[in-house]
Amino acid sequence: MKIIDLHCDVLNKLSRFEDMSFLNDPRLDSNFERLKAGNVKVQVFAIYVHPKVPIEQRFQMALKQVEAFKKFVLTTPGVVHITEWEQIKELQEDEFGAVLSLEGCDCIGTDIEILKVLLDAGVKLVGLTWNYENDVAYGNLEDPNKGLKPFAKTVINYLNERDIILDVAHLNDAGFYELISLAKHVIASHSNSRTICANPRNLTDEQVKLIIEKGGRVHVVFYPPFIENEMEQATIPQIIDHIKHLVKLVGVENVGFGSDFDGIDFKVDGLTNASEYQNLTNALLQHFSEEEVRMMSYNGFEKYVLSLKA
Numbered sequence: 300m301k302i303i304d305l306h307c308d309v310l311n312k313l314s315r316f317e318d319m320s321f322l323n324d325p326r327l328d329s330n331f332e333r334l335k336a337g338n339v340k341v342q343v344f345a346i347y348v349h350p351k352v353p354i355e356q357r358f359q360m361a362l363k364q365v366e367a368f369k370k371f372v373l374t375t376p377g378v379v380h381i382t383e384w385e386q387i388k389e390l391q392e393d394e395f396g397a398v399l400s401l402e403g404c405d406c407i408g409t410d411i412e413i414l415k416v417l418l419d420a421g422v423k424l425v426g427l428t429w430n431y432e433n434d435v436a437y438g439n440l441e442d443p444n445k446g447l448k449p450f451a452k453t454v455i456n457y458l459n460e461r462d463i464i465l466d467v468a469h470l471n472d473a474g475f476y477e478l479i480s481l482a483k484h485v486i487a488s489h490s491n492s493r494t495i496c497a498n499p500r501n502l503t504d505e506q507v508k509l510i511i512e513k514g515g516r517v518h519v520v521f522y523p524p525f526i527e528n529e530m531e532q533a534t535i536p537q538i539i540d541h542i543k544h545l546v547k548l549v550g551v552e553n554v555g556f557g558s559d560f561d562g563i564d565f566k567v568d569g570l571t572n573a574s575e576y577q578n579l580t581n582a583l584l585q586h587f588s589e590e591e592v593r594m595m596s597y598n599g600f601e602k603y604v605l606s607l608k609a
């Protein structure tokens with residue numbers, strides 16, 4: 300069953316290790332061979348700059364990841380750079396779609412021109428923060444009551460203008476509610492249910508419903524501490540508990556996957572890298588029809604992005 304995965308941190312690794320091959324390096328959970336083996340058809344590659352990088356070097360780091368995307372990912376035979384969502388529809392049997400996203404606006408400071416450079420490079424989804432405060436908003440590991448910063452409006456308006464999807468995965472609660480009222484397109488690219496696992500990285504039922512009311516989607520993440528409270532281990536049936544809860548809330552057409560491979564140090568049993576993706580879809584078939592699993596693994600997101608532009 301083919302897969303669209305909304306989040307991996309391959310670019311961060313590729314930009315740091317010069318000798319790393321996207322094709323088959325065993326240090327990459329989502330190297331190309333593993334993605335192919337897991338039948339991942341479209342992968343979103345995040346640009347992620349660690350908060351320890353000094354502010355003045357962050358844009359350079361982001362550009363380095365764009366370069367890694369071009370140099371290692373886009374040169375792989377069969378890889379198509381998705382810069383317009385319509386391209387997903389046209390992918391051939393032997394082709395693989397690669398999408399860029401930005402995980403946190405830490406690298407833009409208060410310079411909208413930097414954001415423009417990244418969107419021009421192909422970024423299609425933007426999260427305002429990672430876990431911590433920046434010039435735009437506060438992350439989910441901080442005070443949940445602090446709202447968006449004044450510069451956020453400029454950022455959100457610009458992203459709306461360019462039909463970019465706002466990703467709420469790491470945003471704190473107050474920021475989330477403000478963003479929901481301002482953003483045109485909203486998604487959670489890699490978040491689970493806070494009802495099932497009480498972690499601030501996860502979404503409350505109310506938040507999930509608001510995202511879907513905005514026409515957006517929720518994609519579950521395979522990181523054990525967000526699946527089972529604070530645990531370093533989790534199982535596929537435990538991920539399915541999140542999926543079942545979300546499906547009950549908002550329907551099978553609005554739920555998908557965002558593995559977070561290459562950004563996580565603990566893994567789910569039987570789902571430790573992209574090559575094992577079909578273990579999840581096979582397990583889902585015990586609970587859902589084939590059509591429903593296809594909806595979650597691929598068709599729902601395709602339908603969503605094709606409807607983005609009027």
Ligand SMILES: [Zn+2]
Binds near residue numbers: 468469489562
């Ligand atoms: Zn993340």
